[in-house]
Amino acid sequence: MNLLARYAECIFWMARYMERAENLARILDVQETFARDSKGDINWLSIVQLYADETAFFERHSEATAETVIQFYVLDPQNTSSLTSMIRAARENARILRPWISTEMWTQINVFYNKLLELKPKDVTARGLGRICAWIKEECQTHTGITEGTFYRDQGWYFYQMGKYIERADQTTRLLDIKYHTLVPTVGDAPPDGSTLDVSQWCTVLRSAAGYHAFRRVYPRGMSPATVAGFMLFNEGFPRSVVMCVRQIDGFLTRLRSRYSLRRGAAAMESVDELLGALLSRPIEAVIREGLHDYLDWVQRQLILITSEIGQAFFGLEPPAPPAVEAPATSQSGGQSQSQGDGQGQSQTQAAVP
Amino acid sequence: MEAAHTALIRERLAAIDFDDLRRRAADVERELYNLGITFLVYSEKDAVDRILPFDIIPRVISAQEWAHLDAGVQQRVATLNLFLHDIYHDQKILKDGIIPPELVLGNPNFRPQMVGLDIPHNTYIHIMGVDLVRDRHGTFRVLEDNGRVPSGVSYVVENRHMMQRIFPDLMQGIGIRPVDNYGHKLLEALYEIAPASAGDDPQGALLSPGAYNSAYFEHIFLAREMGVPLVEGRDLVVENDRVYMKTTDGLAPVHSIYRRIGDDFLDPRAFNPDSLLGVPGIFDAYRKGNVALANAIGTGVADDKAVYCYVPRMIKYYLDQDPIIPNVDTRICREPDALQYTLDHLDELVVKPVGEAGGYGITIGPRASKAELEDCRTKLLADPANYISQPVVDLSVCPTMVDGDIEPRHVDLRPFAITGSKTWVLPGGLTRVALKRGTLIVNSSQGGGSKDTWVLEDRA
Numbered sequence: 001m002n003l004l005a006r007y008a009e010c011i012f013w014m015a016r017y018m019e020r021a022e023n024l025a026r027i028l029d030v031q032e033t034f035a036r037d038s039k040g041d042i043n044w045l046s047i048v049q050l051y052a053d054e055t056a057f058f059e060r061h062s063e064a065t066a067e068t069v070i071q072f073y074v075l076d077p078q079n080t081s082s083l084t085s086m087i088r089a090a091r092e093n094a095r096i097l098r099p100w101i102s103t104e105m106w107t108q109i110n111v112f113y114n115k116l117l118e119l120k121p122k123d124v125t126a127r128g129l130g131r132i133c134a135w136i137k138e139e140c141q142t143h144t145g146i147t148e149g150t151f152y153r154d155q156g157w158y159f160y161q162m163g164k165y166i167e168r169a170d171q172t173t174r175l176l177d178i179k180y181h182t183l184v185p186t187v188g189d190a191p192p193d194g195s196t197l198d199v200s201q202w203c204t205v206l207r208s209a210a211g212y213h214a215f216r217r218v219y220p221r222g223m224s225p226a227t228v229a230g231f232m233l234f235n236e237g238f239p240r241s242v243v244m245c246v247r248q249i250d251g252f253l254t255r256l257r258s259r260y261s262l263r264r265g266a267a268a269m270e271s272v273d274e275l276l277g278a279l280l281s282r283p284i285e286a287v288i289r290e291g292l293h294d295y296l297d298w299v300q301r302q303l304i305l306i307t308s309e310i311g312q313a314f315f316g317l318e319p320p321a322p323p324a325v326e327a328p329a330t331s332q333s334g335g336q337s338q339s340q341g342d343g344q345g346q347s348q349t350q351a352a353v354p
Numbered sequence: 355m356e357a358a359h360t361a362l363i364r365e366r367l368a369a370i371d372f373d374d375l376r377r378r379a380a381d382v383e384r385e386l387y388n389l390g391i392t393f394l395v396y397s398e399k400d401a402v403d404r405i406l407p408f409d410i411i412p413r414v415i416s417a418q419e420w421a422h423l424d425a426g427v428q429q430r431v432a433t434l435n436l437f438l439h440d441i442y443h444d445q446k447i448l449k450d451g452i453i454p455p456e457l458v459l460g461n462p463n464f465r466p467q468m469v470g471l472d473i474p475h476n477t478y479i480h481i482m483g484v485d486l487v488r489d490r491h492g493t494f495r496v497l498e499d500n501g502r503v504p505s506g507v508s509y510v511v512e513n514r515h516m517m518q519r520i521f522p523d524l525m526q527g528i529g530i531r532p533v534d535n536y537g538h539k540l541l542e543a544l545y546e547i548a549p550a551s552a553g554d555d556p557q558g559a560l561l562s563p564g565a566y567n568s569a570y571f572e573h574i575f576l577a578r579e580m581g582v583p584l585v586e587g588r589d590l591v592v593e594n595d596r597v598y599m600k601t602t603d604g605l606a607p608v609h610s611i612y613r614r615i616g617d618d619f620l621d622p623r624a625f626n627p628d629s630l631l632g633v634p635g636i637f638d639a640y641r642k643g644n645v646a647l648a649n650a651i652g653t654g655v656a657d658d659k660a661v662y663c664y665v666p667r668m669i670k671y672y673l674d675q676d677p678i679i680p681n682v683d684t685r686i687c688r689e690p691d692a693l694q695y696t697l698d699h700l701d702e703l704v705v706k707p708v709g710e711a712g713g714y715g716i717t718i719g720p721r722a723s724k725a726e727l728e729d730c731r732t733k734l735l736a737d738p739a740n741y742i743s744q745p746v747v748d749l750s751v752c753p754t755m756v757d758g759d760i761e762p763r764h765v766d767l768r769p770f771a772i773t774g775s776k777t778w779v780l781p782g783g784l785t786r787v788a789l790k791r792g793t794l795i796v797n798s799s800q801g802g803g804s805k806d807t808w809v810l811e812d813r814a
Contacts, residue, residue, distance in 0.1 A: 002601035
């Protein structure tokens, strides 16, 4: 049976929101060490900067403290990038998809969201953050596992996978990007093994991507900006490396088109090929020499382009309007555009993080 | 409930201790909530998911009793379909003076666009829910017909699934007729009415107003049970009077649609031009026979309160039979005798306006003040044709678990029928129960709940 375009879009975004929530939980979880500044103090503002949420954050709070940042990113329903908002968006999509997804998938997301709603601000403190984040990660992984084990393998599965891997690739580039300037102090003269502080920062980056042990297996000794960045960008075995994710996107897009003889999606295919080609063509040393940030920025823009091309090919979306014109709210029910439409916009703001 | 056919069930229920019953009741509620078997309630701020409270003590209907109800529902569906075909064609029943023509032709639910149009099997009402109550003598009576978009069948099936999980010990070997093939029967009916041009493999769809509709869970349920996409207006387009849905591979044809959108909102070109929910041009596709709609357009004229009173006469007129399930005794105040009787017995009767604003303006005689009765008398005399009167029906009760005790509570019953080329009645139905002591109101918005309805197999 043909897949309804709107369902394909919902599946794609459901996967993205779950993946994004898992990554936010990872980042909050390692916050303790992640955001220490050069004096060793915890800089809670850095999380806000990571997501380019300064404006929204300071509209609601006067100071970035453990308490305010945690509230903002865990429970705040008005912050569209809080965990609650993302799981709500995932659940809204899942609700629309109930005729298509398995009962197990729906029930788990529904229960997860309802449990999240039961959390009170007093449950979500700096001291309790680790436990909450561990729980959220586990729920997100449970979702991934249930999906793997119960989601019928037709077109919907391919859109789910593409959403998941696009988001994952995007999140990995963000993780690298926020630390690139502390970790690669000056272009061209990065110390081969870094200062003590750098090493702990790099460890944190790896841990937040669940890559620390894998990295150690590949590089038992020595940890340098080049080895860590190279691992996270190009390693062929690391499930969160950008190359691994883009290969997956490429594979799913190709099989989607060949197995279901879909006539559309050639533009998305070409963009994926271009991205994969670029990722495979340059060693990490060259990337760092020429500027890691610009490189990551390009990868992110390419992912946004691919998302938009997938949307035009399969979801019946119009090409983006010229920049001067505000895109009209075409959606008939406000809720859905909230759960999906702003995903791209959000990626774009996030991509602007220095 | 003290009847022989429930003896075994009562015995088994009595053997389960009370704490266990309470625990199982709590399990059910949690499970319903986790599964999202909910309806939406709109509060001031936002929409809230609520479960329909579920009472774990089943209502049991014997095979013999059910055979009677099944036949009665079939008779009613057949009659209403004959009536709809008649009023959209020759209008014999109006010409013969059985029903006042203005009641039909002046009815806001009458669609002149449907006059002269032929539809497959002459079936207008493919999905029907009949609201039944049982009076103090144990006689089932029809309270209302739902021939537009009757809701509640999803609870019938899901309640049964819930009971099977929570009470396997209670149900084993009882011989309860299954209800879970409803989706399959519905899809068959959709296939039967699909245009011939669709060939052997027609594409069905369920058309919903969207995720913010209070019955959205039911829409999901039905689409899933049938294995057809749940679409919204924006997913469909009409080109050259054919209906298509937007898929990942472009437009794909759709042939048969179970629509859960009212006539008014279905096609802004043919009906309400302000509606954003529907599909522009779908009525033209329908008129040309390129797409089937269930229910047909214009069925609302058969299920309103004014026409309801005439259904027993219609049964006589079209089938030359007596009603198998009688109406609640209803007096049509436009008829002088009935008006006089109503005026003479105002304090004993329920007086209802038949206009569109149903539910409002009802006077319940035994509970009304003198001033209210006088007000009612004035209105009746001013516009008798707008009113009907009925005795207060003393709804039957079923044992029900309330705050951990078992007490009698009032119930009604909504069986569901599906008609393609012929009619099938789901053996069961939605039993709604008034959870508040003393109240007759079973509506979910007024604290009503539901029960599983067990129709026993005929073992003779």
